[in-house]
Amino acid sequence: MDHYVVFGHPIGHSKSPLIHRLFAEQTGQTLDYQAALAPLDRFTAFAKHFFESGLGANVTVPFKEEAYRMADLLTERGRRAGAVNTLARQADGSLLGDNTDGAGLVRDLKVNHGVALKDKRILLLGAGGAVRGALEPLLTEEPHVLVVANRTVEKAQQLAQEFADLGPILPAGYDWLEEPVDIIINATSASLSGDLPPIPPILVQRGETFCYDMMYAQEPTAFCRWAVQHHAGQAVDGLGMLVEQAAEAFYLWRGVRPDSAPVLAELRRLMAEG
Template sequence: MDQYVVFGNPVGHSKSPAIHRLFAEQTGEQLEYSTLLAPLEDFANCALGFFKQGRGANVTVPFKEDAFRLCDQLTDRARRAGAVNMLTRLDNGGLRGDNTDGLGLVRDLTVNVGVSLKGKRILLLGAGGAVRGVIESLLEQEPASLIIANRTVEKAEQLAQIFAELGPVASSGFDWLEESVDIIINATSASLAGELPPIAASLIEPGVTVCYDMMYGKEPTPFCRWASEHGAKLSVDGFGMLVEQAAVAFTYWRGVEVDTAPVLKALRAEMAG
């Protein structure tokens, strides 16, 4: 039976095996999908060992850049992102790398949440790998502007330069921003520490601004709570993004489309329980 894994460290908490199990049940595909705890100092040998038999893998923190360096073939979006969250073994034994995070984010926002990004003023918080993986997909939606804000402004400036040819992207420090925007996407790791990015509440126009946190949990994240308290039209966590990027991978690997709605519903209910 074809084998797939998600690499991470830690990785035991990952919902990816449950997501792919539900996709397999829905489509009648026969496969095994599990977690694989890769050693922090030796991702490459761990991954190459798996791919002696394995067909494909998802990659989560902290290995997306390690996975990028391991690839024999890269999609354009993975090359631009400098990070890979999906590996596929090629017929010649080499590895193909892709980054489906941006596709997952955009599909969750536009399809599941029902928010159009065209012509919108989007603020993206952070300048790490999570941000690099989604800028191209966001710019493809033709926003009026995309501002990358980060504590270290130089990092945001570097990203703005890398993606400048793809659309209206600019950089900023957190404390430079005061004027409200249409959409705020939190791609910092602040929520993992129970903290908030240091941004002004005036960025939220009550009843208009949509706030999205790439992190998720059983309870609303600190960012989502902050957004709701300040009158955001919607505050959404990143669980839908996780399911949608997994769907892109599943369809590529297996050649079948999946319906993500029942999977999202089932896993949300499971988490709430």
């Protein structure tokens, strides 16, 4: 049996085992996928022990930077992100580190929601690991401009410098924002506590602006409620990103790309049931 795992702390809430079980059933792959509570103080040793027999791992909070450091080789998007959410054991036993988060985001936007990114004015809220993972895939889509806004402007400026070779990227503070954009992506964790980044309603072009929250919950997130209140064209959560980044990891491990649509529909159904 081929063994896979998701490492995290906490990990009990993870939907990854269900997602990958559904992918395996759909594609006729035989594998075992479990959730593992990794110790906060010795993640690397714990992960290396798994890879003595295991083939692949997803990595979630708070271990993505440690996974980046333990990888023997990195994909370009993993290197750019400075964080790894997917590890794959190679034939020679070495570990390949990848970051599928940004690819999952772009695929969810384009395929599941029909959002064109080329030549668009995109605003990314936050400057943490989620933004870092999204920048390379988003800039590859050739937006008109990508604005990274953060409470601490210096963090946004640092990212803008680091990724400037990939396309037009501008740093900003939240209070600098004063004109409408086509797409707003909330990559902060504010929604987890029911909060909002301090952004002005002027950003939303009535009936046009597409608002996306990387977080998801059973009820609409605070950011999605804000978007609807200010008449955004659409407001969606990040459950599709979760499924799409998992599909990208599954493809990396198995060489088969699952159809994410029925899996996403099943997760929505289960969440609606509570």
